[in-house]
Amino acid sequence: MQKHEEIFYIEPERLVPFHNHPFRVTMDEDMEELIDSIRSYGIITPLIVRPTEKGSYEIISGHRRKYAATVLGLLKVPVIIRYMSDDLAILSMVDTNLRREKLPPSEKAAAYRMKYEALCNLRKEYGRQKVDKALSGRSVDLLSNKTGDSPKQVQRYVRLSYLIPDLSYLLDKGELGLTPGYELAFLSEDEQRTVARIMATSKCSPSLAQAVSIREASKASQEKGGLTDQMVREIIFGPKKPAERRVILSNEQLQSYFPEDCTPEMMKKGVLKIMQEWTEKRASEDPNRIKNKNQPDDASEDYANASAEASQDKKGDQTNV
Numbered sequence: 001m002q003k004h005e006e007i008f009y010i011e012p013e014r015l016v017p018f019h020n021h022p023f024r025v026t027m028d029e030d031m032e033e034l035i036d037s038i039r040s041y042g043i044i045t046p047l048i049v050r051p052t053e054k055g056s057y058e059i060i061s062g063h064r065r066k067y068a069a070t071v072l073g074l075l076k077v078p079v080i081i082r083y084m085s086d087d088l089a090i091l092s093m094v095d096t097n098l099r100r101e102k103l104p105p106s107e108k109a110a111a112y113r114m115k116y117e118a119l120c121n122l123r124k125e126y127g128r129q130k131v132d133k134a135l136s137g138r139s140v141d142l143l144s145n146k147t148g149d150s151p152k153q154v155q156r157y158v159r160l161s162y163l164i165p166d167l168s169y170l171l172d173k174g175e176l177g178l179t180p181g182y183e184l185a186f187l188s189e190d191e192q193r194t195v196a197r198i199m200a201t202s203k204c205s206p207s208l209a210q211a212v213s214i215r216e217a218s219k220a221s222q223e224k225g226g227l228t229d230q231m232v233r234e235i236i237f238g239p240k241k242p243a244e245r246r247v248i249l250s251n252e253q254l255q256s257y258f259p260e261d262c263t264p265e266m267m268k269k270g271v272l273k274i275m276q277e278w279t280e281k282r283a284s285e286d287p288n289r290i291k292n293k294n295q296p297d298d299a300s301e302d303y304a305n306a307s308a309e310a311s312q313d314k315k316g317d318q319t320n321v
Contacts, residue, residue, distance in 0.1 A: 007046050009076040012069050016056050022110030023097045025067050035068045046078040061096040087118040106168035109160035159185045166196040180211035187218050191227040
């Protein structure tokens with residue numbers, strides 16, 4: 001509170017939230033404590049507001065106090081009225097709310113972006129030569145000095161504000177890391193929706209390396225229509241492997257072609273030998289019939305022929321015995 005500022009008492013319904021206010025006001029544990037405090041002692045710190053053209057007052061500081069007053073049914077709340085430009089109001093609004101200890105990453109990101117853009121606007125408005133001493137220096141450095149985060153961290157948070165709501169929600173829940181989120185924030189909104197959809201269905205989150213690869217794939221695919229669902233899945237899960245061809249034969253099936261004293265290892269060697277001889281025979285009859293292992297073949301017919309040959313061999317062995 002500045003010197004000689006007068007306190008007014010205004011009805012809560014005449015107070016409107018700040019335009020694009022980035023901080024959520026919810027009924028959480030901290031709010032319950034605030035309500036109990038106001039119920040016992042009243043609103044000790046007046047709200048900071050500025051008048052609007054419609055006769056209402058826009059809240060700069062005190063959204064949570066106004067919410068608590070409404071819950072308690074207070075008829076009027078103490079306010080201090082200040083006249084300031086949009087950009088100066090943003091600086092004041094962000095600074096007062098950043099003092100909160102528990103602040104979700106998405107809210108912090110939106111607040112940093114609002115203040116960063118307001119600082120840039122003020123510097124343009126006043127010019128580099130006539131700029132106020134408090135606004136001298138790079139905007140990102142000014143924000144860094146005020147918040148305690150490094151300039152690089154400030155830039156990360158500003159970029160995080162470009163995440164779509166679905167990814168911002170995962171960021172706040174801790175299901176999406178800050179650095180992977182920073183990389184994904186460079187994608188278009190459509191591409192981000194693709195990533196969010198895959199994360200939701202697969203219950204997984206990209207690592208930093210995967211997020212970097214997704215961003216690089218997005219850049220490389222712009223001329224071809226942008227990032228696709230398949231591209232994202234291949235980066236996160238790897239290329240889709242072709243279906244493995246497996247043939248399973250039961251012991252009963254194999255034992256019907258071998259003598260009773262034949263061990264499993266002997267049967268295995270016998271099958272492989274038969275198949276090798278069969279393959280060589282087919283190759284000598286028609287070399288063009290030997291196809292790539294991934295191509296379809298007349299497997300059922302050839303297997304039947306091989307089985308018949310094996311059966312004949314068995315009968316011959318029994319006859320000799």
